[in-house]
Amino acid sequence: MRVYGVTGWKNAGKTGLVERLVAEITGRGYTVSTVKHAHHSVDVDHPGTDSQRHRAAGASEVLLASGQRIALMQELRGAPEPKLDTLLSRLSPVDLVLIEGFKRERHPKIEAFRAEPGNPLIATDDDTVRAVASDTPLELDCPVFDLDDTAAIADFILEEVGL
Known part of the structure; x- marks a missing residue:
């Protein structure tokens, strides 16, 4: 499975960039999934629901299924957080997986940067x-894109992964 990351510090524009890249790349006919790392407790369920x-x-x-979507919630209950490779192995096959966060993992990434x-x-x-996607001009030893130039960033990522 082809993977490419979007990394950066808090408030650098990672989520907005991933959102725009998903829309751009799926608009070109490719299938895309995402993996998002959170540093805080996350709950997609609501108190009082049957699944909760x-x-x-x-x-x-708990596997929650409807005519619109399926959600699988797994409780770690003290077990260590799964590694990125383990998480990726749980996904259905797609053309590209965009990974938000996971700074320390060794997959290729583009950095979202705001000055x-x-x-x-x-x-x-x-x-x-x-590469870096920035809101300010930078001189680096790698490509630098305007943070809002989603099409050019998508072109770069697709070329990098061979799509």
Whole structure:
């Protein structure tokens, strides 16, 4: 499965870039899935729903299915967070998986960068960052795209992964 990451510090524009890339790349006829890393507790369920009650009762997994979507919730219950490779193996086959976050993993990435938060560039110290999408001009030893030039960024990623 082809994977490409979007990395960057908080408020760098990662989620907006991933959202635009999914729309752009699927609009070109490719299938895309995403994996998003969260540093905080995440719950996609709501208190009082049947599925939440199943989890609260101790279920390890709850599969919720409807005519529109399927959601599989797995409780770690103290087990370590699964590695990225394990998470990727759970996905159905697609043309491309875009990964948001997972800075320390070794897959190829583009860094989303905004000057205003004042964070350092990741690209200068990480050889897995192949390009930077920035809101300000930068001189680097890798391609630099305008953060809002979604088509050019998509072109770059698709070429990188051979699509």
